[in-house]
Amino acid sequence: MPRPANPETRSRLLKKGGDLVSTRGFNATGVQEITAAAGVPKGSFYNYFESKEAFAVEVLTEYWDSVLATYGPILADHGTPPLARIARYFAGLVEFHERRRYAVGCLIGNMAIEVTPSSESVRIKLAAIYRQWMASLTECLREAQAQSELPAGKDPAQVAAALVDAFEGAVTRAKVERSRSPFDSFEGFVLPALVT
Structure with missing residues (x-):
């Protein structure tokens, strides 16, 4: 059974990932960079965002x-x-x-x-x-x-x-x-x- 989504993790992904997208651009920012900046495993990204x-x-x-x-x-x-x-x-x-x-x-x-x-x-x-x-x-x-x-x-x-x-x-x-x-x-x- 999958773990329920954590609102704190989602918020951190949006904040840290949003900062990267703002400074580097959307296409130059990969999911790996977003999850690394947020301090979460790469696979967990898709628990919060469909794509x-x-x-x-x-x-x-x-x-x-x-x-x-x-x-x-x-x-x-x-x-x-x-x-x-x-x-x-x-x-x-x-x-x-x-x-x-x-x-x-x-x-x-x-x-x-x-x-x-x-x-x-x-x-x-x-x-x-x-x-x-x-x-x-x-x-x-x-x-x-x-x-x-x-x-x-x-x-x-x-x-x-x-x-x-x-x-x-x-x-x-x-x-x-x-x-x-x-x-x-x-x-x-x-x-x-x-x-x-």
Whole structure:
């Protein structure tokens, strides 16, 4: 009779394996490296994940849940004007990348480029994350429009999509250049142009 799955072991596999996938890439990280980093036997990986692809979906879920928990409350802070909340939100994300010395990039963007050509389940998960990300920004932008901060002629959903696209592009270029410069451009030019 197989031993029941241990939630601590699963959590360790996701944490240690997620760190490896973030820094080395999904395809360059094997199950052996993931289990070694987590300190568990290689065979036990499949007690927790049906496949490496299923593991990738769970790593993305953990990553996005962490982003929501850390930065989501900024957008929901109704004591601050909506556009100021959006600026603070992106500033927080920039600080996250700065702490990592711009070297790692965004797991969402990295997986979108590396894994979606070969994995439909990862593509579906990423599409859901992008929709959720844009929806939270759209809600804040609608509030900005109701308070006459965002011009009436701007479509909040289109602005939200453009913000996500532009920010993810800045993350990718910052990773390549190991520089804050793309974020300065996003914060100084792109964000103001989209919301005024």
